[in-house]
Amino acid sequence: MPASRPEMFPKALESGADVVCVDLEDATADRDKDALRLDAINLAATNKNPKVESILRINGLRTREGLLDLAALATQKRVPDGILIPKVRSAEEVRIVRDVIGMAHPGLGIHLQLETNDGLENARELAKATHKVRSIVFGGFDMSSSLRVEPSWNALLYARQRLVHAAASAHVDIIDMPNFNLDDPVELTEETQRALEIGFTGKCAIHPKQVAAINAVFTPSEEVAARAKQLIAKFEAQDQAFTIIDGIVMEKPVVERLYRTIAISERISR
Numbered sequence: 001m002p003a004s005r006p007e008m009f010p011k012a013l014e015s016g017a018d019v020v021c022v023d024l025e026d027a028t029a030d031r032d033k034d035a036l037r038l039d040a041i042n043l044a045a046t047n048k049n050p051k052v053e054s055i056l057r058i059n060g061l062r063t064r065e066g067l068l069d070l071a072a073l074a075t076q077k078r079v080p081d082g083i084l085i086p087k088v089r090s091a092e093e094v095r096i097v098r099d100v101i102g103m104a105h106p107g108l109g110i111h112l113q114l115e116t117n118d119g120l121e122n123a124r125e126l127a128k129a130t131h132k133v134r135s136i137v138f139g140g141f142d143m144s145s146s147l148r149v150e151p152s153w154n155a156l157l158y159a160r161q162r163l164v165h166a167a168a169s170a171h172v173d174i175i176d177m178p179n180f181n182l183d184d185p186v187e188l189t190e191e192t193q194r195a196l197e198i199g200f201t202g203k204c205a206i207h208p209k210q211v212a213a214i215n216a217v218f219t220p221s222e223e224v225a226a227r228a229k230q231l232i233a234k235f236e237a238q239d240q241a242f243t244i245i246d247g248i249v250m251e252k253p254v255v256e257r258l259y260r261t262i263a264i265s266e267r268i269s270r
Contacts, residue, residue: 115139
């Protein structure tokens with residue numbers, strides 16, 4: 001949501017999204033960034049919904065506005081749960097953020113929006129730059145411009161897979177780019193399913209009406225969650241590292257996927 005539209009914040013918090021992002025970058029006009037900076041920080045810090053993470057997208061660190069955003073965050077008593085840094089190119093940028101803000105706000109999480117060729121090339125190093133990194137967000141529209149392709153699924157598949165690999169290596173979430181076609185819910189669902197299949201753990205939404213469809217794809221059904229719990233219970237009741245239970249080959253990779261399904265289901269049901 002734009003930093004210039006604070007009235008949207010309560011609705012965004014109740015939309016069913018896991019994360020709400022107040023945007024000081026692309027969704028805020030350049031002429032308004034300085035005037036809105038402190039208001040945006042304070043707005044994102046007012047979140048009282050324990051089920052929703054509130055983050056602030058600052059401006060890129062290679063811009064005047066981004067450096068002022070960072071300095072302002074370091075001096076505020078209250079800050080959001082995290083910040084989203086756009087157009088990140090190097091791990092050193094992430095460590096600068098850690099060093100500037102970390103002492104004042106040790107709990108603040110860092111989310112990285114990777115949308116340039118340099119960011120793609122350095123994705124694994126970026127994901128591991130600090131333990132404060134919580135997720136990688138795929139900035140597909142800017143990335144398509146950098147790669148000189150259309151922002152279609154096939155054209156961006158290589159970039160998506162590179163980022164999935166980086167996020168998995170660092171054990172952080174990987175969030176797919178938003179679908180900008182608000183009038184085609186079928187396309188949104190299909191694209192979200194593709195993202196899930198190749199390893200994404202979430203997807204951005206640019207309108208509240210997209211959230212339910214995205215959640216439906218990433219939320220394990222009651223049947224899937226119950227089946228996972230049954231298989232894990234039977235696996236833990238025996239002492240073999242490799243076995244067959246109810247026709248399912250149970251070994252470490254399978255068991256890890258089942259544990260993850262259970263963890264996601266339990267987190268959502270809280």
